[in-house]
Amino acid sequence: MIIKPKHLLLMGVCLGIASPAVFAQVGRHTDTIPSRDSVLLETLKDNLQDNIPVISLDESEEESGSAQNVSSLLSAGRDPYLNAATFKFSAVRFRVRGYDADQFGTYINGAPMENLDNGFTPYGQWGGLNDVLRNRETTLGLAASPNAFGDFGGVTSFDTRASHQRKQTSINYAVSNRTYTHRLMVTHSTGLNMKGWAFSFSASRRWADEGYTDGTFYDGWSFFAAVDKRISDRQLLSLSIFGTPTKNGRQGPTVQEMRDIAGNNFYNPYWGYQNGRVRNANVAKSFQPVGILTHDLKLNDKTSLVTAASFTYGVRSSTGLDWYNVADPRPDYYRYLPSYQQDPSFAATLRQEMMNDVNMRQINWDALYQTNYGSYETINNVDGIPGNSVSGLRSRYIVEDRAVLTQKFSFNSTINSTVSNHVILTAGVSYQAQNNNYYKKVDDLMGGQFYVDINQFAERDFPSNTSAIQNNLNSPNRILHEGDKFGYNYDLNIKRGAIWAQGNLKFAKVDAFFATQHSYTSFFRYGNVRTGLFPNNSFGKSKTYNFYNSAVKGGLTYKINGRNYVFARGGYESRAPFFENAFIAPRTRDFVQDNLKSEEILSTELGYAMNAPKLKIRATGFYTEFKNGMDVLTFYHDDYRNFVNYALSDIGKVHMGIEFGAEAKVYKGISINAAANIGKYYYNTRQSATVTVDNSATLLSTDDIVYSKNFNVPTPQSAYTFGIDYRSPKFWFLSVNFNYFDNMYMNFNPLRRTEAGVSGLEEGSAAWHDVVDQTKLDAQYTLDANAGYSWMMNRSFKSMKKRTYLVFNVGVSNILNNKDIVSGGYEQLRFDFAEKNVNKFPDKQFFAYGTNFFASIGLRF
């Protein structure tokens, strides 16, 4: 079987992937194909664990600063602690060591995958491709990584190369009640043939009319194709391309009052009925295909060189309602809630009405359309041409699509040489470039005929200034139709280059390593429109900001004997600020935070590991200090009728704690496992906040001191699990785990912890505590169970020539149906400074699913 290159090209085009033009020279080959039967059960478990829901970052949370991103793909889970952290603790969005997502790196086939704008790994770009992502290697914390300097949280490296995929065909169907209802997945890998070719394909579809939460549909496709050509004994050339066009209705965070009215912690304000059908206003769409070309060259028996180039191109977007000088269409807007009524009898009536009528709790699409139908207007001086008038139905409500078009390129080359029996040297160079284009476009005019590209907030502030109100002075009063870009439109451009080197020493009793990295980061903003309010600071290229950074890390392992180890590691790095945290209001202008500087991170860890046949233990203590962090939080403020930005600097944090994991085989197939994370993550500095409004060059306040010292980092700090596994020699297993979480805190609004936030309140009074104290969430528990069975059909049907397996898996999480688990929450950034009423803009929260399951049946041959 031969596939000609032109076929491949065709496939590439079908998937919308532009292949990178750079072909690398040489590479290294590590054979990691797992042997078949010995790890069958492990694979079986992995397969199940892969399907524990990936909790992905929600945009609104991102805006509020709680970057929560846990990937089920983080680890293969051989380490009992990591296994627990990844799978058992995911209900509460546990984060390893409490670090932000930018502290974890991900590589596929040697190419770095994380985004340069915020350091996050875009897991969704390979969602649904579980079958081809099984080969992976994870390092945790400061451990030496074989193919990168690595982030201080850890590095995961996937190997999707076709010749490294198990030769088989797999067809799998799954049903679940989580984000999707059905999944169908087909994978076929050929293995390396006699002529040195290997191919691997995978495709899946995940879909649901409605997921666990009301109004959340899901429609995700995934495609993967890889080809390897072994050019000689020493060279392997690999190409992997994949893409996951996905659309799903999103779930919004909610306030207690609405959850009470709806009688449901999973109340979702994002949907409503249109013509009797459920429509979600907030639809996330994503299609950012990736192509990776990897060249693996064995220079000699001791030295190998792996070179990878990757390219990503595509749009990720999310829709939402936009409206022009009309009533807020969101059903949970605070003025629509009973608590806003002063007369208690109205409040009671309203509450009753809202409980009885689902349309009062959800978006009333039909009414929004009526408004547009009645909105006949004439727009003058269209496109800035005097006398050019357009009349018609000017939409008052529209669905807009906030999009990011990403183009990302990376080139990465790593040389690895075994210099002697005791010394391994590794070194690498890396270059990454990313351009993000941020814009909005009109998605749906909702029955109207046009929308106008003006800034309604500026219009209210400067009613008679026809320039200030323009979103784009280069085409004033532009009439918009569906598909037209409007509002803001800017690019960010980031380049990063790095060199690194690492030496590993191995002796009988002691292993040691030392690594260092030097990098250069530069970024700028490029405005594609000239904003009326900032004509001189919005269009064209901003200043370029450059940063030179260094990092070092090293470690020692003392081998007490073959089973007991102690290790100590330490690292220091300075890290360029992320674009997102540098520009204070990039939608309208190119202003950056004052005193833009690199963040500094110091981290140490000390541990003990035991690896005996019947007992595995690892215990690690860690201490990490972050200095000079920056962040920008943005939200809509009614009073200013505008977006307000909090630019925070001097963020300092300490993350310390103990990780513990153990696994013991107690009797025949029975084993027990336990893991614990006992952490203390807190802010150790007073942050500095500068507050700006999108529509004004005036600073609302400058260098406000945020009394944030000793506040908790809002991520679960304590988590425990205890479980029992049974593995039958008859190829089935059953495992049960009980998990417990404590010391979880809400994300806090920094401006409440300022002098203005408490002025007029008596220090120590109840009202003062209401404003200042950080909310601690209730401790929670869950019970999970997994089971699986693998039937080797050849045993029953002797006539079958090929080994054929029928594999069943079922996993049930949160069996006790605990529906009160807050999986994420934040204080609204808007605060009632006048009356200091913390309940006026109450906390918003997300909840972990109640009992949920995933069951699959798969055929492998």
Added chain:
Amino acid sequence: MNKLTRFLTVVSLIASVGTFTACKKTFDNPPGASDPGIVANTTIKALKALHTTPGAYDVISSDLIISGVVVADDKSGNLYKQLFIQDSTGGLQVLLDAASLFGTYPVGRRIYIKCKDLCISDYNGTMELGVKALVDGSPSVEGIPSGLISKYVIGGSLNNPVVPIVVNQSDLGTNMQDKYLGSLIQLNNYEFGDTTLTFADTSVYKSTVNRDIKNCNGQTIIIRNSAYANFAGRKVPGGNGNVVAIYTTFGTTKQLLLRNADDVQFTGARCNIFEEYFTSLTSADNNQEFGFAGWTNVAPNSTAKWKNTVFGSTGRAVKVTAFGTSVALDTAWLITPAIALPAGATPKFSFSTAYQFALGPTTLHAFISTNYTAGADPNGATWTQLTTDANIAGNTATNNSGTWSSTVNTGLIDLTSYAGQTVYIAFKYMGGTSPVRTTNFQVDDVRITKQ
């Protein structure tokens, strides 16, 4: 190749499981607005008749349904959380506790209101329909809470004709049941009294203000404007014409509410050919030399020029005095800009004067000239005296009181013989030391009417 074919077949099978369309318009547009199957069982007039005691809160206990067309909404921001609806029997203010009502209830939309449990009351004589609420223990009528609006107010068809009722000011009564109260009316041939003002207060205080308009018969009525109206900062139009507005009262004061600035179509010629009330003077101008554009202010043989005077909250005029002069005959001229008197008109001239420290025989007289050149020495032109001492009390008064006299108008002085010509009018003050003539004069309300 077989395997690959098989594989590709399976993949295409999956692909056809669902229709993966490019994500456009899977939702129908809902149908447009139309009148619901509701029938009004009473009229606005009959509903208003239920409220007879001013200030009472009449909660409606029966299933009354009214229907009306929205004649005024809050689009411009001049109205806030209120609409006016009207049927053939009258108009009514409806209070709804929500902003941007025009989105749902624009002008021209027919709406139906289920009045049971709502409350009809009045705010100083203007009736309003809302809900009875207890705010801090005392009853009041408030807007229907936003979440409950749709339970009481049902929207019907859009774009129904909205035609104001053309009335005379004298038709408008201030009785609470007056048929025009709350209705959209039109008054013809009005103009703003003071054309130097903006529609409303644009200062940070954002107070609501009254602006007077009047017709050529001298009848005035108030237009009441909110500082939150999007036309608040716009200058009022200077001409004369028709105004469309909602008629309301505040006690016995008649007030008009505009929906937007286009409701005022004052583009025609004003009642008066010329008028100057000096209202654009500010307190900073007080005692400064008068210097309006086009006017000539000269004192050829002294320094006693005309000055601005600003007193009280509305007192604006010009004044002159020869007090302290060392000149025997001290003359101060104040001359208007050129005024074109239309041919065929029967123009009448008038102005007001007041005096202080009267020491006759100081004289102030008005003169007219057809050959003067603006800014030139007035002595080079021919002037004809228009006034007599009978017109100007200060010319003969001798009471030497420090209190300003009351302002007296000259009465109409006929200028018909000048129709068709361009004229200048001069106020010539003559004081001096010999004899001592230093009476202080004020001049205001300079006006030439068409007839």
